[in-house]
Amino acid sequence: MPDLTRRAFLASASVPASAMFALPRRQTAEPATAFALLGDRYHNSDHYRTAFGKTFVRDMGLSIDFSDDVTRLNDAHLGRYRLLIILRDGMVWPDGHGDPSSNAGWWAQGQPAIVSEPPLPVIEPRSVGFMTPAMGRAVRRFVERGGAALLYHNVTYIAPYNDDFRDVLGAVTRGHPPTRTFTVRVVNRDHPITRGVSDFVVTDEQHYVEYQKDPEHLLLESVNEDGLTHGDWGTRSAAGWAHPYGEGRVCYLAPGHLITALWNPEYETIQRNAARWLLRQT
Numbered sequence: 001m002p003d004l005t006r007r008a009f010l011a012s013a014s015v016p017a018s019a020m021f022a023l024p025r026r027q028t029a030e031p032a033t034a035f036a037l038l039g040d041r042y043h044n045s046d047h048y049r050t051a052f053g054k055t056f057v058r059d060m061g062l063s064i065d066f067s068d069d070v071t072r073l074n075d076a077h078l079g080r081y082r083l084l085i086i087l088r089d090g091m092v093w094p095d096g097h098g099d100p101s102s103n104a105g106w107w108a109q110g111q112p113a114i115v116s117e118p119p120l121p122v123i124e125p126r127s128v129g130f131m132t133p134a135m136g137r138a139v140r141r142f143v144e145r146g147g148a149a150l151l152y153h154n155v156t157y158i159a160p161y162n163d164d165f166r167d168v169l170g171a172v173t174r175g176h177p178p179t180r181t182f183t184v185r186v187v188n189r190d191h192p193i194t195r196g197v198s199d200f201v202v203t204d205e206q207h208y209v210e211y212q213k214d215p216e217h218l219l220l221e222s223v224n225e226d227g228l229t230h231g232d233w234g235t236r237s238a239a240g241w242a243h244p245y246g247e248g249r250v251c252y253l254a255p256g257h258l259i260t261a262l263w264n265p266e267y268e269t270i271q272r273n274a275a276r277w278l279l280r281q282t
């Protein structure tokens with residue numbers, strides 16, 4: 001260690017720790033209420049941090065720690081929070097994406113040929129499920145012990161990889177067609193999450209799911225009013241539900257590819273109602 005740096009280090013050692021690490025009060029005394037795991041190859045985490053930063057943080061006063069680091073799904077980390085929010089799919093590409101076709105900037109700028117000198121090493125990209133058995137158990141235990149989970153959109157693509165997560169969520173994906181316009185119908189208006197909310201229309205990915213919990217927990221369905229289908233699954237799908245799980249609570253909401261869908265006024269009301277119901281404020 002150079003002398004100057006060493007002297008500076010030794011001088012700092014005499015400063016009280018409380019002065020050296022003076023942090024804003026909330027970070028030390030008042031941990032965030034919610035942890036949000038957002039983003040994947042096809043879902044830019046900034047898009048969703050922006051969306052939820054308005055709906056929950058700015059408009060509702062909820063405190064959220066945001067991350068796209070899937071390794072945070074462990075007992076110690078989740079134990080700091082009352083609410084877990086997830087919007088991400090089931091896959092990661094540890095060896096890279098192979099081509100930049102999922103990069104919005106490259107795509108919108110005319111997809112120029114990719115050149116690299118020296119050449120890139122030859123790597124065969126492959127996708128793998130990110131959720132380890134330990135991560136799935138951590139999510140399940142978090143909710144069983146009284147935590148709440150607000151699960152969005154493409155988390156149904158995590159379910160095929162992990163039975164604990166699938167059981168908490170209550171569904172598995174059946175895929176989705178390209179972005180199009182569809183109606184979200186409220187099928188149960190007597191629940192605190194949907195009370196006073198009207199049907200609404202969004203342009204988004206209409207996600208189709210195999211719903212596996214009791215039909216009495218269903219709150220929303222998506223309906224393509226133009227008669228457009230997806231595979232053999234017709235024009236409609238379950239699109240929102242809420243159920244107790246152990247000592248905790250779970251809510252799933254399907255729309256959520258685009259901010260323009262997430263910020264639909266009726267849908268924002270549903271999302272804020274869901275956060276209040278999950279946190280037992282209603």
Ligand SMILES: [Zn+2]
Pocket residue numbers: 043153154205256257
């Ligand atoms: Zn999506």
